[in-house]
Amino acid sequence: MAATVYIVFYSLYHHIYTVAKEVQAGLEAQGVTVKLFQVPETLSDDVLQKMGAPPKINVPIIKPEQLTEADGIIWGVPVRFGQAPAQLMSFLDATGGLWAKGALAGKPTSIFFSSGSQHGGQESVVYNTMSYFAHHGMMFVPLGMANPNLGDNSEVVGGSLWGSGTVAGGDGSRQISEKEKEIARSQGENFAKVAIAMTKGKAVLEKAAEKKQPVPPKTDEAKPTPVAKKTVDEKKKTVDEKKKTVDEKKKKKFFKGCICM
Ligand SMILES: Cc1cc2nc3c(=O)[nH]c(=O)nc-3n(C[C@H](O)[C@H](O)[C@H](O)COP(=O)(O)O)c2cc1C
Numbered sequence: 001m002a003a004t005v006y007i008v009f010y011s012l013y014h015h016i017y018t019v020a021k022e023v024q025a026g027l028e029a030q031g032v033t034v035k036l037f038q039v040p041e042t043l044s045d046d047v048l049q050k051m052g053a054p055p056k057i058n059v060p061i062i063k064p065e066q067l068t069e070a071d072g073i074i075w076g077v078p079v080r081f082g083q084a085p086a087q088l089m090s091f092l093d094a095t096g097g098l099w100a101k102g103a104l105a106g107k108p109t110s111i112f113f114s115s116g117s118q119h120g121g122q123e124s125v126v127y128n129t130m131s132y133f134a135h136h137g138m139m140f141v142p143l144g145m146a147n148p149n150l151g152d153n154s155e156v157v158g159g160s161l162w163g164s165g166t167v168a169g170g171d172g173s174r175q176i177s178e179k180e181k182e183i184a185r186s187q188g189e190n191f192a193k194v195a196i197a198m199t200k201g202k203a204v205l206e207k208a209a210e211k212k213q214p215v216p217p218k219t220d221e222a223k224p225t226p227v228a229k230k231t232v233d234e235k236k237k238t239v240d241e242k243k244k245t246v247d248e249k250k251k252k253k254f255f256k257g258c259i260c261m
Contacts (some may be wrong), residue, residue, distance in 0.1 A: 008039060019165065149180075
């Protein structure tokens, strides 16, 4: 399969889940393998009941280390006071060990969202969540003007050029519209193309790096090349290796006292 993308979300009243399924359809249309996950709940059953939450969605709960298995990750984020819910931030706070190892660096990532009202923070939730991805060195993939419905002002249309989305309504009674579904599928398709290109490109680079590995001499008679006769490439390699060692030492020193691991 071309690439594997994880959709990781939090959804209290299931609106985000409906968007997730459309994003999934868009990804799968491009041949990507998709797995859906939710982040752990942090509220007690008592509080959830008081909030009128329906039963939990039947989707597996993700552990931070599982994120490394994916070639790309898309996050489903319902708006809370213009930013991500504590459940998602708490999960992301638990990714410090992955950050220390650079385990998610270079992976493409994207966000879709849901808010009570049209102007309740559909874009601010993206800005406020992006810092996590910048620190992880992940590559944020925006939606851009990938679907004409994003320019439609004739009715309420959730989503923006930052990602797809739906508007749940103040009481949660509004359901995802056909136009929002189309936008969400576009996000899936758009992201799939990037994830496939990056996964293929990574494989090519890894293969090229394997070829560059120095070949050991075949016989014991092989004599070491005098320093003066070293080629420009070999000298550069020596400098690169020295720099790598210094960088590794610096990294070790930096992470030595880090409580994030
Ligand atoms: C504590 C709390 C804070 C919220 N803050 C906002 C907000 O700032 N702006 C907004 O438009 N909606 C807000 N909402 C509404 C949620 O965004 C809405 O319920 C959610 O997008 C629905 O998605 P879900 O069904 O997947 O849970 C808030 C809801 C809760 C419970």
